[in-house]
Amino acid sequence: MDTPDTHTPPSTPGSEPRTSYLEEKAFKARTLLVFGTITDTVAADVARRLIALDAESAEPIDMLVSSPGGHLESGDTIHDLVRFISAPVNMIGTGWVGSAATHLYLAAPRERRFCLPNTRFLIHQPSGGAGGPASDIAIQAREMVKARERIAGTIARQTGKPLEVVLADIERDRWMSAEEAVDYGLVSRVIEHKTTLKG
Numbered sequence: 210m211d212t213p214d215t216h217t218p219p220s221t222p223g224s225e226p227r228t229s230y231l232e233e234k235a236f237k238a239r240t241l242l243v244f245g246t247i248t249d250t251v252a253a254d255v256a257r258r259l260i261a262l263d264a265e266s267a268e269p270i271d272m273l274v275s276s277p278g279g280h281l282e283s284g285d286t287i288h289d290l291v292r293f294i295s296a297p298v299n300m301i302g303t304g305w306v307g308s309a310a311t312h313l314y315l316a317a318p319r320e321r322r323f324c325l326p327n328t329r330f331l332i333h334q335p336s337g338g339a340g341g342p343a344s345d346i347a348i349q350a351r352e353m354v355k356a357r358e359r360i361a362g363t364i365a366r367q368t369g370k371p372l373e374v375v376l377a378d379i380e381r382d383r384w385m386s387a388e389e390a391v392d393y394g395l396v397s398r399v400i401e402h403k404t405t406l407k408g
Contacts, residue, residue, distance in 0.1 A: 236262070241272045243287070247279030247309050252286040259287075263294035269321075270298045271406070278308025281335055281356060288363075291316035299323065299406055302387075302396065307331030311395070312360060315367040323400045330385040330395055332364060332378065368394030 235242070241258050243251065262270050272291070278284070291298045291313070300317040302324035311332055314322065324330075335356040361379055365372040370393070390396040400406065 236265075239266070239268055239270050241270060243272060243274045243276055243310070243313070244304075245276060247276055247283045247287070247313070249280065249283050249286075251279070252283035255287050256290050259290050259294055259298075263296045267296050270296050271301060271403075272298050272317075273301045273303055274306050274310055274314050275302070275304030276307065276310035277305060278310045278331075281309050281312070281360075284309030284313045287313040288316040297321060301325065301400075301406075302328040302330065302390075305329045305331065308333060308335075312363060315363055315395070319367065319394065319397050322395065322397050323406065324387050324390065324396050326387055326399055326401060328387045328390070328399075330387075330390045331382060332375075332385075332395075333382045334379045335360060364395075370394060 236258075239262055241255060241262070243255055245251070259270065298317050298321065300314050300322045302314060302322075304327075306314050306324070306328060308331060311330060335353060357376075357379070361372060361375045364370065364379070365375045368375070370378075385393055385395070387396065387399045391399060398405075
């Protein structure tokens with residue numbers, strides 16, 4: 210007579226043990242992933258990991274970014290924390306880096322901004338839907354103008370482009386290939402392998 214199979218089944222790719230294993234490996238490799246839409250939840254998770262990695266060692270942290278953007282202030286949180294911690298951060302673009310993701314990507318100094326060959330970049334002015342009473346719409350419009358100037362200022366500072374050029378460039382969506390992003394000053398080098406990060 211067959212006895213019931215009582216052993217624990219192997220963990221599937223989405224199961225907790227497997228996830229914990231991958232998280233531990235990523236932590237030991239000092240690697241952070243910022244994938245998908247940037248939200249306050251994503252920002253909080255990345256912030257915790259940055260602080261933990263910074264407390265662990267002063268060795269560089271590799272942050273891989275593939276995101277269409279998202280909530281501007283959530284991107285601000287990651288941007289500011291990258292600059293706040295002591296450990297240097299290597300930004301590595303992959304897939305696409307757009308909008309608020311470009312903003313957090315620019316937190317690293319130019320010599321620490323890299324991308325993989327097929328990465329695309331997008332810069333544009335912040336957007337948002339204004340609603341409610343006319344006075345509230347006017348307030349939101351003023352805040353959007355301030356955000357536009359702030360984002361343009363960051364891009365100008367981090368790329369060396371004149372502010373008026375950046376303001377004109379972000380008036381509409383501005384897409385760039387990896388090579389175009391290097392020419393623009395967003396990226397220092399296009400890399401194909403991790404070993405070239407130190408090259």
